[in-house]
Amino acid sequence: MALDLIKRQYRTLQTISGPLIFVDRMKGGSLGEMCVVDLPEGERRTGQVLQLMGERAVIQVLEGTSGIDSEASSVLPTGETAKVGVSMDLFGRVLNGFGEPIDGLPPIVPDEYKEINGLPMNPAAREKPDFFVQTGISAIDGLNTLVRGQKLPIFSGAGLPAKELALQIVRQARVAEAEEFAVILGAMGITSRESFFFRRSLEETGALERTIAFINQVNDPTIERLFTPRIALTVAEYLAFERGFHVMVVLTDMTSYCESLREIGSAREEIPGRRSYPGYMYTDLATLYERAGRLKGGKGSVTLMPILTMPDDDITHPIPDLTGYITEGQIVLSRALHRKGIYPPIDVLPCLSRLMNLGIGAGKTRDGHRTIADQLYSAYARGIDVRRLVTIVGEEGLSDLDRRYLAFSDEFERRFVGQGREDRSIDETLDLGIELLNTVPEREAVARRR
């Protein structure tokens, strides 16, 4: 028995494929166990056991397999699962996707180590999220309200200003939130330009001392991307549920994350699901997104804002699709609005906040908020219908009423959505909504007169 406790080094690398190594005759390894991989030249890497079959282990090497050989390289199981050290000293720091400092400052002495996979929150212990967060963005506050503990992603397209919007939200929400507010950035596969942009913007918001950034760049190992959001969320849970912070987590870009997931899947020769993404991607994403929330009897919260790039602007692509199925709504950016110079280019029709009703109304935002939102939606939807019609039948085929709706939708996009960098209070948002609604005839907007 005692022999089991002595960890052996295995020099039985059998196959090397993509980011994976297959090790034979590995006794006693456990699923998810971290290993030390020693390369012939003295370099050390980190591995994690993905699968065990008899005495063969499948191990993913976090830094990649380039330079590993099947004769001299060796694997040493550590008996530990993946963990990250947490501490209040993390505030203000910039770390890589594994949680190692990359800001040139001294190492962090953790208070404790936490498993990065976390544990599912007991549904019986969840607190219903109902606290309104003012983001200062009309299309969000007025129509798709965010609440604390919600997971609300931004669906973006290549080149659309999702990161700008996310940072504007972080900056403005911070002002409204004031108290124990923390921001965690988990960046996966971003360019050095984007990385620079994030750091500078966070500095500008003055939120840096309340921010922790985990950054994995395009040229960093792809497997690291699978760790980055888990590490970011583990730290977020610690701050929220043990230290009482209201933590806003921005994860970007989930599309890079999913691509890494696919890479591992195909290296394992798994049967791929839709568009060759793994069949378990829904479950995998859920184990990230579901970590947002509030705990009964607890003070803090984890609010999650993942950003993803819709390949080809296609909302039915598995990445936005599975995300939308898990998150509590979505904010969708539109290329057409962006081209028209509207910022933020939020396409409100496919947007949704599933938790909106819990966060609005008397005592939270304003009595009648729901009605205003519903009417703005139906008026805008009608205006869009008319806009489509115009392209076919021309303005002459329109009734007078149709023309008013057409004008409404233009104004709505220009003024309500296209607010620019302005930080609007909820009252300003709703008042503007009412002002716009007053341009469409009373007879139609029936419920408004109640």
Add this chain to the structure above:
Amino acid sequence: MKETRGKIFGVAGPTVMVKGMTGAIMNTVCLVGRHGLLGEIIRIKEDMVTLQVYEDTVGISVGEDVISYGIPLSVTLGPGLLTGLFDGIQRPLDKIRETAGGFLTRGVKVEALDLDRTWDFTPIRKKGDTVAPGDVLGTIEETERITHRVMVPPGLGGVIKEIKSGKVSGAEYICMLERGKFIELYQEWPVRRPRPFKAKLPPEEPFITGQRVFDTLLPVAEGGTAIVPGGFGTGKTVVEQTIAKFSRSDIVVYVGCGERGNEMSEILSDFPKLKDPTSGLPLSLRTVIVVNTSNMPVAAREASIFTGITIAEYFRDMGYSVAMLADSISRWAEALREISSRLEEMPGEEGFPPYLATQLGMFYERSGKVMCLGSEDRTGSVTVISAVSPPGGDFSEPVTQASLRFAGTLWALDPDLAYRRHFPAVNWLASFSLFHAELDDWFGREVAEDMVRLRGRLYSLLQRQTELKDIIQIIGVEALQESDRLALEVANLATDAFLKQSAFSEVDAFNTYEKQYWMLKTIFAYLESAEAALKRGVFIETILDSPVKGRLARMKEEPNEGFSGKARALIGEVESEFSMLEEK
């Protein structure tokens, strides 16, 4: 009981392979490894078995021990289910929270139901009576709302030698039969085996949801199956929750299968406060919740719908009408796929195992209205309403298609309607109900003799609306004939005033059939008066401008009680207002 032991050979995701398990039985449970995690045998190949493990497998090593006692995966049935909250394999989440805190740690062992709790038992059978399976021995007031009928379990029966009365618990028997057979308050039932009944009965009554578009246009029969497919955000969960709140069923079993935690927290905090419209008592008193959220172990997600439907059947057997709500069956199918792919089975369409449809059928076929087991003529029913989450909102995918084969009613949700906040976002022309013929009698008898005809008129009007909308796309609305413009206006009115129904409006969320009928009556009275005015030569613009339309649009805000009186008055106004309109 038969014990088999083996050693772990491999671990891949939620599946574990075990060697040396000669003699193990398919679908029985095992204790896995040093944490004693629960698993179920899903494949046997010589002495190697594969388990799906109901808890996270991280940390499991090759060589750890596995034991099976030959017991199938079962649920505990008895008083205490109602108001309960369980995970996919019936672990009580409230109690787990008490012992383990806010997060779900592994290997927590808690009984599904509190077997030591005492209940007040009123026997209705006595010593010397002969009883058979399904006979009611006595009753327990399980909640203020529901009387629990304690039944003779399937497979037992005979002459009663002793029956308890008053305080009883799971600690000892409740009834002793001749030849030393005992009946206990709690029974175990294998989740994958349907509970027996005497006979299936044909559908003849609607399952009343209180939602106009469902009850009037697209009804599901009590004991039938409805499926609700739709892309994300189209309103599946709200449909399920609204039915959980307002449907006219005795019992609701709500299965949150692979969906969101926050949605469940909403139900959990609202249901004890919300009143059931039939009894006026809190909804939680008639509800059992099974929840295995998307981030909880995937194998337990697979089991959750079987756990749910077994509990539903148990209440059906007592003679209750039960609504079994599954949100979402697609997540169950994906769990099946995930496990199947770990078994390296040959995949079928979209990677789902070839037996997907068979397994789905086994679930859906457990719905139905039945003559219950037992000597009395009790009927009970399980109506299944399941949400389907097609990838990309594309209904041609395998889970939607397989579900369609078993569904009596399709409520197809449409993102276009959802985008413009028309809820329930049911595409009325793409949806169907196969129950019309069976239910028409009931409608004529219980609602109104012309209800079926009004429904037919509504259908034609909506059909015409679609045609006219297509025409407008080509020629513009101004070019339509006057009668068509009128038809379009009234169809739009019916769409907004009747089909659209807010689940969050206190007054409008639940409608009786009477209110639905009178709303239709009013809308068609409006159409007829307007047509008459048009024939008389009144300008179409004058007709469309008449202010009474606004009152029709708002009639949904009137409560159920006294609606028919209000509707009659409104019809009177419609008629007089139109008769006063001046001709050209």
